[in-house]
Amino acid sequence: MSDDRLESNPVPEEEYMFFGDDDADRAPSLADAIGCWKIIIADDDPEVHQVTKLVLSDFEFDGKKLVFHSALTAAEAEQLLVEHPDTALILLDVVMEEEDSGLKLVKYIREQLKNNAIRIILRTGQPGQAPEKLVIMNYDINDYKEKTELTSQKLFTAIVSSLRSYRDIKVIESNKNGLEEIIKASSTIFELQSMKKFASGVLTQLTSIVHLHKNALHCSLAVTKDEADIFILAASGDFTVPENHRLRDVVDDSIAADIERSFMDKSSRFYDDRLVIYVRSKTGIENVNFLNGFQSLSEWDRYLIEIYCANVTIAFENIYLNQEVENTQKEIIFTMGEITETRSKETGYHVKRVAEYSKLLALAYGLPEEEAETIRLASPMHDVGKVGIPDDILNKPGKLTDDEFEVIKTHASIGHSMLKHSQIKLLNAAAIIAHQHHEHYDGSGYPNGLKGENIHIYGRIIAIADVFDALGSERVYKKAWELPEIIDLFKAERGKHFDPALVDIFLSNIEGMMQIRGKYTDQKVF
Structure with missing residues (x-):
């Protein structure tokens, strides 16, 4: 395509500057991509890429900067979408190697990749070939902009709006996945019939529900006539030890103090970098789960954990009662066998x-x-x-x-x-x-x-x-x-x-x- 698409009504000179070639072609490093919003620019005009990157060079939303990936053709954009499924936004030209390349790419994103989260802003220099009303009704895009009207301020506004939508969609998606994990975990946990498998299952599912660190402990309070002590029923990550070890023999004093305090207060505690979850069965058996090694938990994460722990309490009670029944059965069988031999x-x-x-x-x-x-x-x-x-x-x-x-x-x-x-x-x-x-x-x-x-x-x-x-x-x-x-x-x-x-x-x-x-x-x- 010719370059006159931007020249008919060029962006005011004071609103953009060209990047140098080295900056425009530089591939984002791994460090760049951490905690950033990924954006694909799909346009056959290199100048559009340069201007877009310049205008958004200092952009930051929700504490995260932008990382750009450039595609000059729809085929290149398809490859980038496969390589970067977590892309938040694509700025998409309609006319590239073909007159409807951008529209075909929209279909590919929504129908083949099944990616409904990515925000699509369609940008065109030839609105006559892709009328706004027709496109917005027939294609699952999120915004439509003519390049002649897209000043730096309007681009800024469009990007903020799109990223805000993407963020909220991902939160909803994460919450949905979390609830699905709760349902799946609850179903699975009720099938576990041994206390050892139960304790290990609780740790595995808790860490997966909110994507926590692998380090976790499941502890039980054992009370005898003379004393009470805390033992480890299951452990994962750096805490992995044979079960039934005394807590104080395995972990450092700060972790032991957190767990002991939870047993003493009979309550769960949420900290910025760890959580301590107290579970008590109807029969009075007490357990505490300890997890650490993460940044922070959202209110939703805490809500999911509380739901899960409520189900764990019920499952724990069922397993405990089931074990009591099994132990009684075993005693009866041995006793009957001994009575027979005595007779x-x-x-x-x-x-x-x-x-x-x-x-x-x-x-x-x-x-x-x-x-x-x-x-x-x-x-x-x-x-x-x-x-x-x-x-x-x-x-x-x-x-x-x-x-x-x-x-x-x-x-x-x-x-x-x-x-x-x-x-x-x-x-x-x-x-x-x-x-x-x-x-x-x-x-x-x-x-x-x-x-x-x-x-x-x-x-x-x-x-x-x-x-x-x-x-x-x-x-x-x-x-x-x-x-x-x-x-x-x-x-x-x-x-x-x-x-x-x-x-x-x-x-x-x-x-x-x-x-x-x-x-x-x-x-x-x-």
């Missing part, structure tokens, strides 16, 4: 040993920690069906008759019937174990003659743990076996009574099995 006059530590053996084998087999723990907790119920066996058969000192043995065998089905209707994961596992721990790998076991991997892995694991402990323990009908005898039996029954892969794992971990027996010993030890 059959077997050793009180039998269920504890079987539980620990089974977890060791499960982990060595490759089951996840959580599933191995489920097996450990459910295993004490393996013989619960013996409550339905008459005492004279259950505790008979001599050899059982065939009929008596048939009665004994029913304990597997009785135990399964007692537990199978529960919806609790732990009791479901216990039902499987009670039902299948006497099945044999070769199909010769009871009650259903299951074979190979048709026997649940829980049943195959408990079969080894139970027999190992039974052989090594003294009972009313037998003496305890010596370890070499037990090992010989397992080798002989590999692939018959027992899963051959589990027998190999058992033999490879015999030292660990013996350590468990030594920890929970009865009267006789190998």
Whole structure:
């Protein structure tokens, strides 16, 4: 295009000066871009770029200066928009390499880039080719200026208006994103069922909601009969330490004092460079979250945090109550298992040993920690069906008759019937174990003659743990076996009574099995 577009009504000489070539072409440094408004000048006339930069050289809005990026074609502008998605404003010429390049670029910005935040000021030297009324109605622009009327004052006013709009749009967008994070975080936090995961989740979500520093602590107040102390449940960033450390052993005195004061006052505190959030459950359990390493928080950020913490309080209460229920269930299961063993006059530590053996084998087999723990907790119920066996058969000192043995065998089905209707994961596992721990790998076991991997892995694991402990323990009908005898039996029954892969794992971990027996010993030890 010719240069006469500015000459028909030139900007008054006193209102602009040319930049030198070095200044006009200088690429903004990283330091320039920090805390600045990015503006793209898209115009095929280099003089327009120079004049615009000169007029706005001292411009500052909301404490931030301008950083310019220049494009002489629509294609160059497209590339800049991709490279700088946080551009606040584009000063866009209509006619560049094509007569409607600017209008096509508007469509590209709004429809392809889906960028509705950037402000678009259309500048044209040929208004006849792009009539204002038509353009403003058909294209999503924010202002329309003829270059002949665009004095430095009008440009200044247009820039201020556009940046103010961009700022407010970004604030609304940020607030919307923050609320979405709150909803997402609240949903996620209610799914966390362990206190450790809960505490870590709270830290992660708090820092992401308002883009805080990674340094964070989640602390809990532990109160005993004689004293109270503060422990770290979770930590991130520079504070990362194993959980359950005493607060004073990990952080400096100033941070510890902030957290202790929050516990003492039972209140949250917001500072310019840190925040301390107090959370208390209905049952009286107290927690404090500490975050630092940021500049400042807006009122909206504080509002988001307060909303989130209200949800955290509810979630914390639910997790605490859920853990109480789970702990009660575990106690009941262990107690029932011990009662069963006591009734059959077997050793009180039998269920504890079987539980620990089974977890060791499960982990060595490759089951996840959580599933191995489920097996450990459910295993004490393996013989619960013996409550339905008459005492004279259950505790008979001599050899059982065939009929008596048939009665004994029913304990597997009785135990399964007692537990199978529960919806609790732990009791479901216990039902499987009670039902299948006497099945044999070769199909010769009871009650259903299951074979190979048709026997649940829980049943195959408990079969080894139970027999190992039974052989090594003294009972009313037998003496305890010596370890070499037990090992010989397992080798002989590999692939018959027992899963051959589990027998190999058992033999490879015999030292660990013996350590468990030594920890929970009865009267006789190998």
